[in-house]
Amino acid sequence: MSIRLLIASEVVEVAALSESVRRFRMAPLHRPSYPSFLGGEHVQVQLGDGLRRDFSLCGSPSERDFYEIAVLREEDGRGGSERFHSSVRVGEEVYVSYPQPGMLIDERAAHHVFVAGGIGITAILGLLRGFAGAAEAVVHYCVRHQADAVYLEELEQLGSRVILHVSTAGTRMDAEELIAGLPLGATVYHCGPESLMRSIDEAAAARAVPTRSETFATVPKRREILGAPFRAIMLAAGKTVEVGADETLLQSMLREGVPIEFSCEGGVCGSCVVEVQDGPIDHRDHCLSDSDRRLGMMTACVSRAAGDQLTVLL
Numbered sequence: 001m002s003i004r005l006l007i008a009s010e011v012v013e014v015a016a017l018s019e020s021v022r023r024f025r026m027a028p029l030h031r032p033s034y035p036s037f038l039g040g041e042h043v044q045v046q047l048g049d050g051l052r053r054d055f056s057l058c059g060s061p062s063e064r065d066f067y068e069i070a071v072l073r074e075e076d077g078r079g080g081s082e083r084f085h086s087s088v089r090v091g092e093e094v095y096v097s098y099p100q101p102g103m104l105i106d107e108r109a110a111h112h113v114f115v116a117g118g119i120g121i122t123a124i125l126g127l128l129r130g131f132a133g134a135a136e137a138v139v140h141y142c143v144r145h146q147a148d149a150v151y152l153e154e155l156e157q158l159g160s161r162v163i164l165h166v167s168t169a170g171t172r173m174d175a176e177e178l179i180a181g182l183p184l185g186a187t188v189y190h191c192g193p194e195s196l197m198r199s200i201d202e203a204a205a206a207r208a209v210p211t212r213s214e215t216f217a218t219v220p221k222r223r224e225i226l227g228a229p230f231r232a233i234m235l236a237a238g239k240t241v242e243v244g245a246d247e248t249l250l251q252s253m254l255r256e257g258v259p260i261e262f263s264c265e266g267g268v269c270g271s272c273v274v275e276v277q278d279g280p281i282d283h284r285d286h287c288l289s290d291s292d293r294r295l296g297m298m299t300a301c302v303s304r305a306a307g308d309q310l311t312v313l314l
């Protein structure tokens, strides 16, 4: 998916919500308000230098004078969140996409249970903002330190009951226990780190509890060994790219000047999908369907060759 409709905007407010999370509010420059959106939807924000990232909309759907996002600073990330924290200031011009669909409330559920891990609270808060039953909702919010918890006041204003799980205080959430204790007819909505989401999905699958989730891109850390090196032959570009063990196909293509769109760098958004003509693929994304994969589609930002060479139609 490539989002091309962008709204010229200006950053109108920057606020620190915790040591590592900042809230950014943006207003449109050439129109009175932003398009309407549903709770749980997200936008892509593009900075002046072309850096693009996807964020959950955290503000109320009734407020369209501005869009609100929150950004976690990732020290070991590839620099996107660092760029937002260190240099995006009030007055900076940015480009904001039209809202994109996210999680939806399960209308058939009798009970709604929300689980957020870390910055995943932004997706959960956005969903609750558009949910008429937010006042009866239970939110399990998992953080490492108490001070990491953000948006508690907003959750309180919605009337939701927040149960804070603080791992350094010994109150880490037990996914199996949570799922086992759910009332009949409950649907679980979750967003957070991969390990938390996996533990919920596994526990829920074992008891046939329905779940809905929003995946955040997990960007590989700098100098992390991502897999074996391989060679990618880019047919249309007429280039052969050597992909090192600590870099992605996307990074090596950009290094060699092969044009390619990208955004999340975490295998979520689908912006960087390429078509592979030949060579086995080690798929690591969260966005391609089985049929996409059978057709040879591959995300350049996270997936790799399963052998020593790929031929790409690009």
Ligand code: FES
Pocket (backbone or CB within 6 Å): 261, 262, 263, 264, 265, 266, 267, 268, 269, 270, 271, 272, 273, 285, 287, 299, 300, 301, 302
């Ligand atoms: S950049 Fe988003 S899936 Fe690759």
